[in-house]
Amino acid sequence: MxxxxxxxxxxxxxxxxxxxxxxxxxxxxxxxxxxxxxxxxxxxxxxxxxxxxxxxxxxxxxxxxxxxxxxxxxxxxxxxxxxxxxxxxxFETIHREHGCIYKVNLSTAYFTPRLSAERLRVANQVKEGEVIINMFAGVGPYSILISKRVKDVMVYSIDNNPEAYRYMQENIKLNKVEHKVIPIFGDAAEVIESRLQRVANRVIMPLPEKALSYLPTAYSALKDGKGIIHYYEHIFYGKGEDPLRSAVAHVSGKAEFRFDVEYAGIVREVGPRLVQVVLDLRVG
The missing domain is CATH 3.30.300.110 (Met-10+ protein-like domains)
Structure with a gap:
Protein backbone atom coordinates (compact mmCIF):
# COMPACT_ATOMS: atom_id res chain seq x y z
CA MET A 1 0.00 0.00 0.00
CA PHE A 91 10.25 -7.82 16.26
CA GLU A 92 10.47 -10.75 13.83
CA THR A 93 8.26 -11.11 10.79
CA ILE A 94 8.07 -12.58 7.29
CA HIS A 95 7.58 -10.05 4.50
CA ARG A 96 6.36 -11.02 1.02
CA GLU A 97 7.31 -8.91 -1.98
CA HIS A 98 7.31 -9.61 -5.74
CA GLY A 99 6.93 -13.35 -5.15
CA CYS A 100 9.81 -13.50 -2.64
CA ILE A 101 9.84 -14.22 1.11
CA TYR A 102 12.03 -12.27 3.54
CA LYS A 103 12.34 -13.17 7.19
CA VAL A 104 13.75 -10.35 9.30
CA ASN A 105 14.09 -9.13 12.86
CA LEU A 106 13.51 -5.38 12.59
CA SER A 107 15.49 -4.67 15.76
CA THR A 108 18.68 -6.33 14.51
CA ALA A 109 18.67 -5.92 10.71
CA TYR A 110 17.63 -3.15 8.32
CA PHE A 111 14.71 -3.63 5.95
CA THR A 112 12.33 -1.19 4.31
CA PRO A 113 9.38 -1.87 1.99
CA ARG A 114 9.84 1.62 0.55
CA LEU A 115 12.51 0.28 -1.80
CA SER A 116 10.20 -2.33 -3.31
CA ALA A 117 9.79 -0.56 -6.66
CA GLU A 118 13.51 0.23 -6.88
CA ARG A 119 14.46 -3.39 -6.22
CA LEU A 120 12.17 -4.46 -9.04
CA ARG A 121 13.55 -1.79 -11.37
CA VAL A 122 17.09 -3.07 -10.87
CA ALA A 123 16.08 -6.73 -11.15
CA ASN A 124 14.34 -6.07 -14.46
CA GLN A 125 17.63 -4.84 -15.96
CA VAL A 126 19.61 -8.00 -15.25
CA LYS A 127 20.38 -10.17 -18.28
CA GLU A 128 20.93 -13.90 -18.49
CA GLY A 129 24.47 -15.00 -17.69
CA GLU A 130 25.39 -12.03 -15.49
CA VAL A 131 27.61 -12.19 -12.42
CA ILE A 132 26.49 -9.64 -9.82
CA ILE A 133 28.00 -8.35 -6.60
CA ASN A 134 25.65 -6.87 -4.00
CA MET A 135 28.02 -4.99 -1.73
CA PHE A 136 25.54 -4.20 1.07
CA ALA A 137 22.99 -7.00 0.86
CA GLY A 138 21.24 -6.89 4.25
CA VAL A 139 18.78 -9.77 4.56
CA GLY A 140 18.99 -10.28 0.78
CA PRO A 141 16.07 -8.54 -0.96
CA TYR A 142 17.94 -7.31 -4.06
CA SER A 143 19.94 -10.53 -4.41
CA ILE A 144 17.02 -12.90 -3.96
CA LEU A 145 14.63 -10.99 -6.22
CA ILE A 146 17.20 -10.98 -9.03
CA SER A 147 17.86 -14.69 -8.61
CA LYS A 148 14.14 -15.47 -8.72
CA ARG A 149 13.54 -13.48 -11.90
CA VAL A 150 16.65 -14.43 -13.90
CA LYS A 151 17.31 -18.07 -14.75
CA ASP A 152 21.07 -17.94 -15.37
CA VAL A 153 22.64 -15.59 -12.85
CA MET A 154 25.14 -15.65 -9.99
CA VAL A 155 24.90 -13.14 -7.15
CA TYR A 156 27.63 -12.64 -4.54
CA SER A 157 25.70 -11.20 -1.60
CA ILE A 158 27.83 -9.45 1.04
CA ASP A 159 26.98 -7.97 4.43
CA ASN A 160 28.93 -7.21 7.60
CA ASN A 161 26.00 -7.33 10.08
CA PRO A 162 26.06 -10.85 11.59
CA GLU A 163 22.30 -10.82 12.21
CA ALA A 164 21.47 -9.60 8.69
CA TYR A 165 23.84 -12.24 7.32
CA ARG A 166 22.12 -14.97 9.34
CA TYR A 167 18.71 -13.94 8.04
CA MET A 168 20.06 -13.66 4.49
CA GLN A 169 21.24 -17.26 4.70
CA GLU A 170 17.80 -18.33 5.89
CA ASN A 171 16.04 -16.30 3.21
CA ILE A 172 18.18 -17.83 0.48
CA LYS A 173 16.95 -21.25 1.63
CA LEU A 174 13.34 -20.11 2.03
CA ASN A 175 13.35 -18.88 -1.57
CA LYS A 176 15.23 -21.95 -2.85
CA VAL A 177 17.99 -19.98 -4.58
CA GLU A 178 21.02 -21.59 -2.91
CA HIS A 179 22.49 -22.38 -6.34
CA LYS A 180 22.33 -18.72 -7.45
CA VAL A 181 23.02 -16.55 -4.39
CA ILE A 182 26.29 -16.91 -2.49
CA PRO A 183 26.11 -15.25 0.96
CA ILE A 184 29.37 -13.76 2.20
CA PHE A 185 29.95 -12.30 5.66
CA GLY A 186 32.34 -9.40 5.92
CA ASP A 187 33.20 -5.88 4.85
CA ALA A 188 32.54 -5.45 1.12
CA ALA A 189 35.89 -3.76 0.44
CA GLU A 190 37.86 -6.52 2.14
CA VAL A 191 35.83 -9.29 0.49
CA ILE A 192 36.17 -7.84 -3.00
CA GLU A 193 39.87 -7.12 -2.60
CA SER A 194 40.60 -10.64 -1.40
CA ARG A 195 38.42 -12.75 -3.68
CA LEU A 196 36.12 -10.87 -6.07
CA GLN A 197 38.38 -8.63 -8.17
CA ARG A 198 37.28 -8.25 -11.82
CA VAL A 199 34.48 -10.84 -11.73
CA ALA A 200 31.20 -8.89 -11.98
CA ASN A 201 29.08 -7.55 -14.82
CA ARG A 202 27.00 -5.51 -12.36
CA VAL A 203 27.57 -4.10 -8.86
CA ILE A 204 24.78 -2.95 -6.54
CA MET A 205 25.56 -0.43 -3.76
CA PRO A 206 22.32 -0.04 -1.72
CA LEU A 207 23.94 1.69 1.26
CA PRO A 208 23.77 5.45 0.66
CA GLU A 209 25.98 6.30 3.63
CA LYS A 210 28.96 4.33 2.27
CA ALA A 211 28.52 4.17 -1.49
CA LEU A 212 30.73 7.14 -2.37
CA SER A 213 33.70 5.99 -0.29
CA TYR A 214 33.34 2.41 -1.63
CA LEU A 215 33.04 3.48 -5.29
CA PRO A 216 36.67 2.58 -6.16
CA THR A 217 36.03 -0.88 -4.72
CA ALA A 218 32.92 -1.28 -6.86
CA TYR A 219 34.95 -0.43 -9.94
CA SER A 220 37.64 -2.95 -9.01
CA ALA A 221 34.97 -5.67 -8.99
CA LEU A 222 33.89 -5.10 -12.61
CA LYS A 223 35.15 -7.63 -15.15
CA ASP A 224 37.63 -5.96 -17.52
CA GLY A 225 36.69 -2.63 -15.90
CA LYS A 226 33.34 -2.63 -17.70
CA GLY A 227 29.76 -3.02 -16.54
CA ILE A 228 26.99 -1.37 -14.53
CA ILE A 229 27.18 0.14 -11.05
CA HIS A 230 23.91 0.96 -9.26
CA TYR A 231 25.00 3.80 -6.99
CA TYR A 232 22.83 5.19 -4.15
CA GLU A 233 23.34 8.35 -2.11
CA HIS A 234 21.41 10.55 0.33
CA ILE A 235 21.47 14.14 -0.88
CA PHE A 236 20.53 17.29 1.01
CA TYR A 237 19.46 20.05 -1.33
CA GLY A 238 18.57 23.70 -0.99
CA LYS A 239 15.94 25.74 -2.77
CA GLY A 240 16.51 25.59 -6.51
CA GLU A 241 19.19 22.89 -6.24
CA ASP A 242 19.02 19.65 -8.22
CA PRO A 243 19.92 16.64 -6.02
CA LEU A 244 20.59 14.47 -9.08
CA ARG A 245 23.10 16.96 -10.43
CA SER A 246 24.76 16.99 -6.99
CA ALA A 247 25.04 13.21 -6.95
CA VAL A 248 26.64 13.16 -10.40
CA ALA A 249 29.12 15.81 -9.25
CA HIS A 250 30.03 13.71 -6.19
CA VAL A 251 30.65 10.63 -8.34
CA SER A 252 32.64 12.61 -10.90
CA GLY A 253 34.88 13.92 -8.14
CA LYS A 254 35.53 10.45 -6.73
CA ALA A 255 35.63 8.18 -9.78
CA GLU A 256 38.98 7.51 -11.40
CA PHE A 257 37.28 5.78 -14.31
CA ARG A 258 35.15 6.78 -17.26
CA PHE A 259 31.39 6.38 -16.97
CA ASP A 260 28.09 7.46 -18.48
CA VAL A 261 24.96 8.01 -16.40
CA GLU A 262 22.38 5.73 -17.98
CA TYR A 263 19.68 6.63 -15.46
CA ALA A 264 19.34 9.12 -12.61
CA GLY A 265 16.31 9.19 -10.34
CA ILE A 266 14.95 10.07 -6.93
CA VAL A 267 14.12 6.82 -5.15
CA ARG A 268 12.32 8.34 -2.15
CA GLU A 269 12.17 11.24 0.25
CA VAL A 270 14.08 10.55 3.46
CA GLY A 271 13.47 13.81 5.32
CA PRO A 272 13.00 17.55 4.80
CA ARG A 273 15.09 18.43 1.73
CA LEU A 274 16.76 15.04 1.96
CA VAL A 275 16.29 12.43 -0.75
CA GLN A 276 17.73 9.08 -1.71
CA VAL A 277 18.93 9.12 -5.29
CA VAL A 278 20.13 6.39 -7.64
CA LEU A 279 22.58 6.65 -10.51
CA ASP A 280 22.98 3.77 -12.94
CA LEU A 281 26.57 4.14 -14.10
CA ARG A 282 27.77 2.43 -17.26
CA VAL A 283 31.49 2.00 -16.83
CA GLY A 284 34.07 1.44 -19.56
Missing part, protein backbone atom coordinates in the same frame (compact mmCIF):
# COMPACT_ATOMS: atom_id res chain seq x y z
CA UNK A 2 1.29 3.47 -0.87
CA UNK A 3 2.42 5.77 1.93
CA UNK A 4 -0.26 8.32 1.02
CA UNK A 5 -2.95 5.62 1.38
CA UNK A 6 -1.52 4.48 4.71
CA UNK A 7 -1.49 8.05 5.95
CA UNK A 8 -5.15 8.55 5.04
CA UNK A 9 -6.03 5.25 6.69
CA UNK A 10 -4.28 6.21 9.92
CA UNK A 11 -6.10 9.53 10.15
CA UNK A 12 -9.43 7.93 9.32
CA UNK A 13 -8.97 5.30 12.05
CA UNK A 14 -8.15 7.99 14.63
CA UNK A 15 -10.73 10.57 13.55
CA UNK A 16 -13.00 9.82 16.50
CA UNK A 17 -10.17 9.45 19.00
CA UNK A 18 -8.01 12.54 18.42
CA UNK A 19 -8.77 16.25 18.12
CA UNK A 20 -8.42 17.96 14.71
CA UNK A 21 -5.14 19.56 15.78
CA UNK A 22 -3.79 16.21 16.96
CA UNK A 23 -4.78 14.58 13.67
CA UNK A 24 -2.98 17.32 11.79
CA UNK A 25 0.16 16.67 13.84
CA UNK A 26 0.29 12.97 12.90
CA UNK A 27 2.99 11.89 10.49
CA UNK A 28 1.76 11.18 6.98
CA UNK A 29 2.44 7.46 6.81
CA UNK A 30 3.87 4.32 8.36
CA UNK A 31 5.45 1.06 7.22
CA UNK A 32 3.87 -2.37 7.13
CA UNK A 33 6.53 -5.07 7.03
CA UNK A 34 5.02 -8.53 7.01
CA UNK A 35 2.52 -8.52 9.87
CA UNK A 36 4.23 -5.66 11.74
CA UNK A 37 3.31 -1.98 11.47
CA UNK A 38 6.05 0.53 12.34
CA UNK A 39 4.83 4.02 13.20
CA UNK A 40 6.35 7.33 14.20
CA UNK A 41 4.50 9.53 16.68
CA UNK A 42 5.33 13.20 17.25
CA UNK A 43 6.42 13.99 20.80
CA UNK A 44 3.22 15.90 21.82
CA UNK A 45 1.16 12.78 21.00
CA UNK A 46 3.35 10.24 22.81
CA UNK A 47 1.00 10.15 25.83
CA UNK A 48 -1.58 8.69 23.41
CA UNK A 49 0.75 6.19 21.79
CA UNK A 50 -1.09 3.15 23.16
CA UNK A 51 -4.46 4.47 21.99
CA UNK A 52 -3.05 5.14 18.52
CA UNK A 53 -1.42 1.71 18.30
CA UNK A 54 -4.49 -0.20 19.48
CA UNK A 55 -6.70 1.64 17.00
CA UNK A 56 -4.31 0.84 14.17
CA UNK A 57 -4.04 -2.81 15.23
CA UNK A 58 -7.83 -3.14 15.24
CA UNK A 59 -8.15 -1.64 11.75
CA UNK A 60 -5.54 -3.71 9.89
CA UNK A 61 -6.54 -7.37 9.79
CA UNK A 62 -3.12 -8.61 8.61
CA UNK A 63 -1.15 -6.71 11.26
CA UNK A 64 -0.33 -8.56 14.48
CA UNK A 65 2.15 -6.13 16.08
CA UNK A 66 2.51 -2.35 16.20
CA UNK A 67 5.96 -0.91 16.87
CA UNK A 68 6.95 2.66 17.65
CA UNK A 69 10.12 3.93 15.98
CA UNK A 70 11.96 5.75 18.76
CA UNK A 71 15.19 6.77 16.97
CA UNK A 72 16.25 7.48 13.40
CA UNK A 73 17.96 4.80 11.34
CA UNK A 74 21.59 5.09 12.39
CA UNK A 75 24.87 3.33 13.12
CA UNK A 76 27.05 0.85 11.26
CA UNK A 77 24.15 -1.55 10.71
CA UNK A 78 21.48 1.12 9.99
CA UNK A 79 19.24 0.09 12.89
CA UNK A 80 16.42 2.09 14.49
CA UNK A 81 15.13 2.07 18.04
CA UNK A 82 11.83 0.24 18.34
CA UNK A 83 9.25 -0.14 21.12
CA UNK A 84 6.40 -2.64 21.14
CA UNK A 85 3.11 -0.78 21.57
CA UNK A 86 0.38 -3.28 20.77
CA UNK A 87 -0.22 -6.86 19.72
CA UNK A 88 2.21 -9.76 19.78
CA UNK A 89 5.53 -8.95 21.53
CA UNK A 90 7.92 -9.62 18.65
Missing amino acids: LQSSLGRLLKEVLREKLTPSELKALYAGFDVIGNIAVIKIPEPLLPKKSLIAEALLASLKNVRTVLLQTTPVEGEYRLRGLEILAGEPT
Whole structure:
Protein backbone atom coordinates (compact mmCIF):
# COMPACT_ATOMS: atom_id res chain seq x y z
CA MET A 1 0.00 0.00 0.00
CA LEU A 2 1.29 3.47 -0.87
CA GLN A 3 2.42 5.77 1.93
CA SER A 4 -0.26 8.32 1.02
CA SER A 5 -2.95 5.62 1.38
CA LEU A 6 -1.52 4.48 4.71
CA GLY A 7 -1.49 8.05 5.95
CA ARG A 8 -5.15 8.55 5.04
CA LEU A 9 -6.03 5.25 6.69
CA LEU A 10 -4.28 6.21 9.92
CA LYS A 11 -6.10 9.53 10.15
CA GLU A 12 -9.43 7.93 9.32
CA VAL A 13 -8.97 5.30 12.05
CA LEU A 14 -8.15 7.99 14.63
CA ARG A 15 -10.73 10.57 13.55
CA GLU A 16 -13.00 9.82 16.50
CA LYS A 17 -10.17 9.45 19.00
CA LEU A 18 -8.01 12.54 18.42
CA THR A 19 -8.77 16.25 18.12
CA PRO A 20 -8.42 17.96 14.71
CA SER A 21 -5.14 19.56 15.78
CA GLU A 22 -3.79 16.21 16.96
CA LEU A 23 -4.78 14.58 13.67
CA LYS A 24 -2.98 17.32 11.79
CA ALA A 25 0.16 16.67 13.84
CA LEU A 26 0.29 12.97 12.90
CA TYR A 27 2.99 11.89 10.49
CA ALA A 28 1.76 11.18 6.98
CA GLY A 29 2.44 7.46 6.81
CA PHE A 30 3.87 4.32 8.36
CA ASP A 31 5.45 1.06 7.22
CA VAL A 32 3.87 -2.37 7.13
CA ILE A 33 6.53 -5.07 7.03
CA GLY A 34 5.02 -8.53 7.01
CA ASN A 35 2.52 -8.52 9.87
CA ILE A 36 4.23 -5.66 11.74
CA ALA A 37 3.31 -1.98 11.47
CA VAL A 38 6.05 0.53 12.34
CA ILE A 39 4.83 4.02 13.20
CA LYS A 40 6.35 7.33 14.20
CA ILE A 41 4.50 9.53 16.68
CA PRO A 42 5.33 13.20 17.25
CA GLU A 43 6.42 13.99 20.80
CA PRO A 44 3.22 15.90 21.82
CA LEU A 45 1.16 12.78 21.00
CA LEU A 46 3.35 10.24 22.81
CA PRO A 47 1.00 10.15 25.83
CA LYS A 48 -1.58 8.69 23.41
CA LYS A 49 0.75 6.19 21.79
CA SER A 50 -1.09 3.15 23.16
CA LEU A 51 -4.46 4.47 21.99
CA ILE A 52 -3.05 5.14 18.52
CA ALA A 53 -1.42 1.71 18.30
CA GLU A 54 -4.49 -0.20 19.48
CA ALA A 55 -6.70 1.64 17.00
CA LEU A 56 -4.31 0.84 14.17
CA LEU A 57 -4.04 -2.81 15.23
CA ALA A 58 -7.83 -3.14 15.24
CA SER A 59 -8.15 -1.64 11.75
CA LEU A 60 -5.54 -3.71 9.89
CA LYS A 61 -6.54 -7.37 9.79
CA ASN A 62 -3.12 -8.61 8.61
CA VAL A 63 -1.15 -6.71 11.26
CA ARG A 64 -0.33 -8.56 14.48
CA THR A 65 2.15 -6.13 16.08
CA VAL A 66 2.51 -2.35 16.20
CA LEU A 67 5.96 -0.91 16.87
CA LEU A 68 6.95 2.66 17.65
CA GLN A 69 10.12 3.93 15.98
CA THR A 70 11.96 5.75 18.76
CA THR A 71 15.19 6.77 16.97
CA PRO A 72 16.25 7.48 13.40
CA VAL A 73 17.96 4.80 11.34
CA GLU A 74 21.59 5.09 12.39
CA GLY A 75 24.87 3.33 13.12
CA GLU A 76 27.05 0.85 11.26
CA TYR A 77 24.15 -1.55 10.71
CA ARG A 78 21.48 1.12 9.99
CA LEU A 79 19.24 0.09 12.89
CA ARG A 80 16.42 2.09 14.49
CA GLY A 81 15.13 2.07 18.04
CA LEU A 82 11.83 0.24 18.34
CA GLU A 83 9.25 -0.14 21.12
CA ILE A 84 6.40 -2.64 21.14
CA LEU A 85 3.11 -0.78 21.57
CA ALA A 86 0.38 -3.28 20.77
CA GLY A 87 -0.22 -6.86 19.72
CA GLU A 88 2.21 -9.76 19.78
CA PRO A 89 5.53 -8.95 21.53
CA THR A 90 7.92 -9.62 18.65
CA PHE A 91 10.25 -7.82 16.26
CA GLU A 92 10.47 -10.75 13.83
CA THR A 93 8.26 -11.11 10.79
CA ILE A 94 8.07 -12.58 7.29
CA HIS A 95 7.58 -10.05 4.50
CA ARG A 96 6.36 -11.02 1.02
CA GLU A 97 7.31 -8.91 -1.98
CA HIS A 98 7.31 -9.61 -5.74
CA GLY A 99 6.93 -13.35 -5.15
CA CYS A 100 9.81 -13.50 -2.64
CA ILE A 101 9.84 -14.22 1.11
CA TYR A 102 12.03 -12.27 3.54
CA LYS A 103 12.34 -13.17 7.19
CA VAL A 104 13.75 -10.35 9.30
CA ASN A 105 14.09 -9.13 12.86
CA LEU A 106 13.51 -5.38 12.59
CA SER A 107 15.49 -4.67 15.76
CA THR A 108 18.68 -6.33 14.51
CA ALA A 109 18.67 -5.92 10.71
CA TYR A 110 17.63 -3.15 8.32
CA PHE A 111 14.71 -3.63 5.95
CA THR A 112 12.33 -1.19 4.31
CA PRO A 113 9.38 -1.87 1.99
CA ARG A 114 9.84 1.62 0.55
CA LEU A 115 12.51 0.28 -1.80
CA SER A 116 10.20 -2.33 -3.31
CA ALA A 117 9.79 -0.56 -6.66
CA GLU A 118 13.51 0.23 -6.88
CA ARG A 119 14.46 -3.39 -6.22
CA LEU A 120 12.17 -4.46 -9.04
CA ARG A 121 13.55 -1.79 -11.37
CA VAL A 122 17.09 -3.07 -10.87
CA ALA A 123 16.08 -6.73 -11.15
CA ASN A 124 14.34 -6.07 -14.46
CA GLN A 125 17.63 -4.84 -15.96
CA VAL A 126 19.61 -8.00 -15.25
CA LYS A 127 20.38 -10.17 -18.28
CA GLU A 128 20.93 -13.90 -18.49
CA GLY A 129 24.47 -15.00 -17.69
CA GLU A 130 25.39 -12.03 -15.49
CA VAL A 131 27.61 -12.19 -12.42
CA ILE A 132 26.49 -9.64 -9.82
CA ILE A 133 28.00 -8.35 -6.60
CA ASN A 134 25.65 -6.87 -4.00
CA MET A 135 28.02 -4.99 -1.73
CA PHE A 136 25.54 -4.20 1.07
CA ALA A 137 22.99 -7.00 0.86
CA GLY A 138 21.24 -6.89 4.25
CA VAL A 139 18.78 -9.77 4.56
CA GLY A 140 18.99 -10.28 0.78
CA PRO A 141 16.07 -8.54 -0.96
CA TYR A 142 17.94 -7.31 -4.06
CA SER A 143 19.94 -10.53 -4.41
CA ILE A 144 17.02 -12.90 -3.96
CA LEU A 145 14.63 -10.99 -6.22
CA ILE A 146 17.20 -10.98 -9.03
CA SER A 147 17.86 -14.69 -8.61
CA LYS A 148 14.14 -15.47 -8.72
CA ARG A 149 13.54 -13.48 -11.90
CA VAL A 150 16.65 -14.43 -13.90
CA LYS A 151 17.31 -18.07 -14.75
CA ASP A 152 21.07 -17.94 -15.37
CA VAL A 153 22.64 -15.59 -12.85
CA MET A 154 25.14 -15.65 -9.99
CA VAL A 155 24.90 -13.14 -7.15
CA TYR A 156 27.63 -12.64 -4.54
CA SER A 157 25.70 -11.20 -1.60
CA ILE A 158 27.83 -9.45 1.04
CA ASP A 159 26.98 -7.97 4.43
CA ASN A 160 28.93 -7.21 7.60
CA ASN A 161 26.00 -7.33 10.08
CA PRO A 162 26.06 -10.85 11.59
CA GLU A 163 22.30 -10.82 12.21
CA ALA A 164 21.47 -9.60 8.69
CA TYR A 165 23.84 -12.24 7.32
CA ARG A 166 22.12 -14.97 9.34
CA TYR A 167 18.71 -13.94 8.04
CA MET A 168 20.06 -13.66 4.49
CA GLN A 169 21.24 -17.26 4.70
CA GLU A 170 17.80 -18.33 5.89
CA ASN A 171 16.04 -16.30 3.21
CA ILE A 172 18.18 -17.83 0.48
CA LYS A 173 16.95 -21.25 1.63
CA LEU A 174 13.34 -20.11 2.03
CA ASN A 175 13.35 -18.88 -1.57
CA LYS A 176 15.23 -21.95 -2.85
CA VAL A 177 17.99 -19.98 -4.58
CA GLU A 178 21.02 -21.59 -2.91
CA HIS A 179 22.49 -22.38 -6.34
CA LYS A 180 22.33 -18.72 -7.45
CA VAL A 181 23.02 -16.55 -4.39
CA ILE A 182 26.29 -16.91 -2.49
CA PRO A 183 26.11 -15.25 0.96
CA ILE A 184 29.37 -13.76 2.20
CA PHE A 185 29.95 -12.30 5.66
CA GLY A 186 32.34 -9.40 5.92
CA ASP A 187 33.20 -5.88 4.85
CA ALA A 188 32.54 -5.45 1.12
CA ALA A 189 35.89 -3.76 0.44
CA GLU A 190 37.86 -6.52 2.14
CA VAL A 191 35.83 -9.29 0.49
CA ILE A 192 36.17 -7.84 -3.00
CA GLU A 193 39.87 -7.12 -2.60
CA SER A 194 40.60 -10.64 -1.40
CA ARG A 195 38.42 -12.75 -3.68
CA LEU A 196 36.12 -10.87 -6.07
CA GLN A 197 38.38 -8.63 -8.17
CA ARG A 198 37.28 -8.25 -11.82
CA VAL A 199 34.48 -10.84 -11.73
CA ALA A 200 31.20 -8.89 -11.98
CA ASN A 201 29.08 -7.55 -14.82
CA ARG A 202 27.00 -5.51 -12.36
CA VAL A 203 27.57 -4.10 -8.86
CA ILE A 204 24.78 -2.95 -6.54
CA MET A 205 25.56 -0.43 -3.76
CA PRO A 206 22.32 -0.04 -1.72
CA LEU A 207 23.94 1.69 1.26
CA PRO A 208 23.77 5.45 0.66
CA GLU A 209 25.98 6.30 3.63
CA LYS A 210 28.96 4.33 2.27
CA ALA A 211 28.52 4.17 -1.49
CA LEU A 212 30.73 7.14 -2.37
CA SER A 213 33.70 5.99 -0.29
CA TYR A 214 33.34 2.41 -1.63
CA LEU A 215 33.04 3.48 -5.29
CA PRO A 216 36.67 2.58 -6.16
CA THR A 217 36.03 -0.88 -4.72
CA ALA A 218 32.92 -1.28 -6.86
CA TYR A 219 34.95 -0.43 -9.94
CA SER A 220 37.64 -2.95 -9.01
CA ALA A 221 34.97 -5.67 -8.99
CA LEU A 222 33.89 -5.10 -12.61
CA LYS A 223 35.15 -7.63 -15.15
CA ASP A 224 37.63 -5.96 -17.52
CA GLY A 225 36.69 -2.63 -15.90
CA LYS A 226 33.34 -2.63 -17.70
CA GLY A 227 29.76 -3.02 -16.54
CA ILE A 228 26.99 -1.37 -14.53
CA ILE A 229 27.18 0.14 -11.05
CA HIS A 230 23.91 0.96 -9.26
CA TYR A 231 25.00 3.80 -6.99
CA TYR A 232 22.83 5.19 -4.15
CA GLU A 233 23.34 8.35 -2.11
CA HIS A 234 21.41 10.55 0.33
CA ILE A 235 21.47 14.14 -0.88
CA PHE A 236 20.53 17.29 1.01
CA TYR A 237 19.46 20.05 -1.33
CA GLY A 238 18.57 23.70 -0.99
CA LYS A 239 15.94 25.74 -2.77
CA GLY A 240 16.51 25.59 -6.51
CA GLU A 241 19.19 22.89 -6.24
CA ASP A 242 19.02 19.65 -8.22
CA PRO A 243 19.92 16.64 -6.02
CA LEU A 244 20.59 14.47 -9.08
CA ARG A 245 23.10 16.96 -10.43
CA SER A 246 24.76 16.99 -6.99
CA ALA A 247 25.04 13.21 -6.95
CA VAL A 248 26.64 13.16 -10.40
CA ALA A 249 29.12 15.81 -9.25
CA HIS A 250 30.03 13.71 -6.19
CA VAL A 251 30.65 10.63 -8.34
CA SER A 252 32.64 12.61 -10.90
CA GLY A 253 34.88 13.92 -8.14
CA LYS A 254 35.53 10.45 -6.73
CA ALA A 255 35.63 8.18 -9.78
CA GLU A 256 38.98 7.51 -11.40
CA PHE A 257 37.28 5.78 -14.31
CA ARG A 258 35.15 6.78 -17.26
CA PHE A 259 31.39 6.38 -16.97
CA ASP A 260 28.09 7.46 -18.48
CA VAL A 261 24.96 8.01 -16.40
CA GLU A 262 22.38 5.73 -17.98
CA TYR A 263 19.68 6.63 -15.46
CA ALA A 264 19.34 9.12 -12.61
CA GLY A 265 16.31 9.19 -10.34
CA ILE A 266 14.95 10.07 -6.93
CA VAL A 267 14.12 6.82 -5.15
CA ARG A 268 12.32 8.34 -2.15
CA GLU A 269 12.17 11.24 0.25
CA VAL A 270 14.08 10.55 3.46
CA GLY A 271 13.47 13.81 5.32
CA PRO A 272 13.00 17.55 4.80
CA ARG A 273 15.09 18.43 1.73
CA LEU A 274 16.76 15.04 1.96
CA VAL A 275 16.29 12.43 -0.75
CA GLN A 276 17.73 9.08 -1.71
CA VAL A 277 18.93 9.12 -5.29
CA VAL A 278 20.13 6.39 -7.64
CA LEU A 279 22.58 6.65 -10.51
CA ASP A 280 22.98 3.77 -12.94
CA LEU A 281 26.57 4.14 -14.10
CA ARG A 282 27.77 2.43 -17.26
CA VAL A 283 31.49 2.00 -16.83
CA GLY A 284 34.07 1.44 -19.56
